[in-house]
Amino acid sequence: MAWRAVEDVIEKSRQKSEMLRDVGDAILRAEKLEEELKKAKQQASNLQIRLDRNAVEYRNEVQVLTAAKDGLVDQNKSLTAQKNELVEKNKKLRQKETELKNSVAQLNDEVTNWKAGFYREKDHREQLEADIYVLNMELERELQLHFDGETDLVNCMQTIRSLNDDLELLRRSMKELTEAAEPVANLFEPRKPGVEVRPLVDRLKDTPGRLKAYLQRLRKSIPQQVLSFLKSFYPAADVSVIAGGVAGDCSDEKLKELMREVESVAEKVASHINLK
DSSP, X not given: OHHHHHHHHHHHHHHHHHHHHHHXXXXXXXXXXXXXXXXXXXXXXXXXXXXHHHHHHHHHHHHHHHHHHHHHHHHHHHHHHHHHHHHHHHHHHHHHHHHHHHHHHHHHHHHHHHHHHHHHHHHHHXXXXXXXXXXXXXXXXXXXXXXXXXXXXXXXXXXXXXXXXXXXXXXXXXXXXXXXXXXXXXXXXXXXXXXXXXXXXXXXHHHHHHHHHHHHHHHHHXXXXXXXXXXXXXXXXXXXXGTTOSOTTOOHHHHHHHHHHTHHHHHHHHTTOOOO
């Protein structure tokens, strides 16, 4: 029995040693876990700091982008308004061009009428001069034939006086017609110092051709200047879409309405148009 008691003591001692070893290992594992827990807490703290910093940066970036977006929206509104204004100006200029064409057509009619009147008056004057010459010849013959016929002489003198009055009236008419036609001729062939002026009739004959050439240049120059205004604000704008004129689905009534809408803008644009 003593031996069994010793074996029991040894067994219990062995078990105690194993328990102490297990406890030591558990303590080491606990210390290791505690160290890993500290590291995990430190990492979590660092991650939280980074997360807070990123959140602040994100909020700041969102504010900047929001402000940029608002600025772009305002800029887009402004550009849209400018585009609409230019469209209205272009339509107003088209209306002005139509009015100018009508004025030019009226001026052509007036020039034609002046020329016709001038040639009529010229023919009339030549006829009167021929009549006066004939009358003078007849008067001389009558004076020779009816030297003592006072009545016939008085009648002839009255006729000559009347014809002279008609001739004077014709001369005044010719002068007024010349004064009225001179500014028209000077529009395209102004007087130059030291240069002999061509006859008024020759200058008036050349006026329709020069007027037509001027209108051809003007018809190209006005749209060209308006499109250059538009391109100065919108360099990337494709202006070729309006080369064919008004849109196919735009009715005459709609076109007239659009022309009225852009009238005030077109008047302002017209002040910047160079008609030379």
